[in-house]
Amino acid sequence: MSRVHVRFGSGAEIGNSHHGFRFPPDPNYIGVDFGLQPREPGAGYDGQELSDGRFPEFTIPQLVADIMPHHFITHSHLDHTGALPLLYKMYRARHGAEPNFTLYMSEIALETTERLLWEPTIRMADQDERPRPFDYGDIAGVRSRVRVVRSGEVLDFEHFRAVAFDAGHVPGALYWIFIPKNGADPVFTSGDISFRDLGIVKPAAPIPDHFGRFSVAVMEATYLGKVIPDRKAEMARLRTHAREVLARRGTLVVPVFSIGSRGLEVGADFEKHNIGPVYYDGMLKDAIRLYKDLGVAPAGFSEKNFVRGKSHMEELIRRHEPKVVIAAGGMLPEGSRAWLYAADAIGRYEDGVAIVGFQGPGTPGECLVKSADRGMVQFGSRRIRRGCTVEQFQLSAHADGSEIEALLARLDPDTVVFNHGESANIDAYIAKNSVKFPWKMIRASLNEEVIL
Numbered sequence: 001m002s003r004v005h006v007r008f009g010s011g012a013e014i015g016n017s018h019h020g021f022r023f024p025p026d027p028n029y030i031g032v033d034f035g036l037q038p039r040e041p042g043a044g045y046d047g048q049e050l051s052d053g054r055f056p057e058f059t060i061p062q063l064v065a066d067i068m069p070h071h072f073i074t075h076s077h078l079d080h081t082g083a084l085p086l087l088y089k090m091y092r093a094r095h096g097a098e099p100n101f102t103l104y105m106s107e108i109a110l111e112t113t114e115r116l117l118w119e120p121t122i123r124m125a126d127q128d129e130r131p132r133p134f135d136y137g138d139i140a141g142v143r144s145r146v147r148v149v150r151s152g153e154v155l156d157f158e159h160f161r162a163v164a165f166d167a168g169h170v171p172g173a174l175y176w177i178f179i180p181k182n183g184a185d186p187v188f189t190s191g192d193i194s195f196r197d198l199g200i201v202k203p204a205a206p207i208p209d210h211f212g213r214f215s216v217a218v219m220e221a222t223y224l225g226k227v228i229p230d231r232k233a234e235m236a237r238l239r240t241h242a243r244e245v246l247a248r249r250g251t252l253v254v255p256v257f258s259i260g261s262r263g264l265e266v267g268a269d270f271e272k273h274n275i276g277p278v279y280y281d282g283m284l285k286d287a288i289r290l291y292k293d294l295g296v297a298p299a300g301f302s303e304k305n306f307v308r309g310k311s312h313m314e315e316l317i318r319r320h321e322p323k324v325v326i327a328a329g330g331m332l333p334e335g336s337r338a339w340l341y342a343a344d345a346i347g348r349y350e351d352g353v354a355i356v357g358f359q360g361p362g363t364p365g366e367c368l369v370k371s372a373d374r375g376m377v378q379f380g381s382r383r384i385r386r387g388c389t390v391e392q393f394q395l396s397a398h399a400d401g402s403e404i405e406a407l408l409a410r411l412d413p414d415t416v417v418f419n420h421g422e423s424a425n426i427d428a429y430i431a432k433n434s435v436k437f438p439w440k441m442i443r444a445s446l447n448e449e450v451i452l
């Protein structure tokens, strides 16, 4: 008899994460995450797509996703939780009844997802005069299905137990372990995981000793086979760069994602080393306020350098005094605050843009990183000749190649399924290492079922 089934509602790519596990004789899958891949601006949703359970952003195992009784959520990033209100909406459209599934997530993940992801998704659709993908009622509905969990708390179900532990990465992130009651070894799913001390976010908790070996590990592969340099050295390099820009009386723009602690970490580090003034702008301000409410931000963090609004932003750009601006818009999407500051900075020789996070293919951030000094940059809808410096710093909040291998050595699984990475990189890694490790390695692919 098979004892563990794994099925993927997305491929190995970064975006719209979703997979399911089934532990026979349980007939039901349980779900992990339900993310969203941002759609082309201007594209809408129609009712038929919803009732068919079809969304161009992602494909899900359609037969199982909306009847999964339990959903286990790792963390609050768009590609992991962005589509949860759609799950609620889809269930109602298809069944004409209130959903009876339950979502398990940390309190921090719930609060940050609702306020920094789901609500702004509606506001942005309104702003762009696009149809809303879901409504405030769907947010309230999905929220009503949430059962908040704490790290280390064991949840008991008929066919399995589930327990989550801190995964580092962003505030409130968890990795999940499922213990099937059919005799199979435990199952691990990493979500996004980091083993480094990020200051505000601590490293992932070690796998407790009482778990022996694992049957399956679903492992994020963002930096599979790659090296992330030492974080302290990268922060020091970033400080040196900031001092250089300020010395030439320029502005240093640091784009960050609002969810996560990168903006706070960089800002607090600069202030500690008297680098500044440091301004904060965009949804990052909401994030910092929320993190203060939730006890995540450093006590006494001051809001005095929050940019107050659009006219304050315009005044800061016009005055052009030496400063650091940390602004929301991690990959510099057009129209974000980070994009607006950077669009002004790109043409100026004294300014700089410091890239501190992952840049997705085709984003304005990636175009900027790939541009040549004094070359033309296609920056969203604008074409600008680059005068400013563009430097990248590796402050990544993911496990790198050796950290992934150390984790797998501890889990000692029969099978590893890599997801959340670049397909070509995962394939090359598997081809190179297939005889090196005792575990079987697979790349996740859409709707493929792995059976043990």
Ligand SMILES: [Zn+2]
Residues within 6 Å of the ligand: 075, 077, 169, 192
């Ligand atoms: Zn993430």
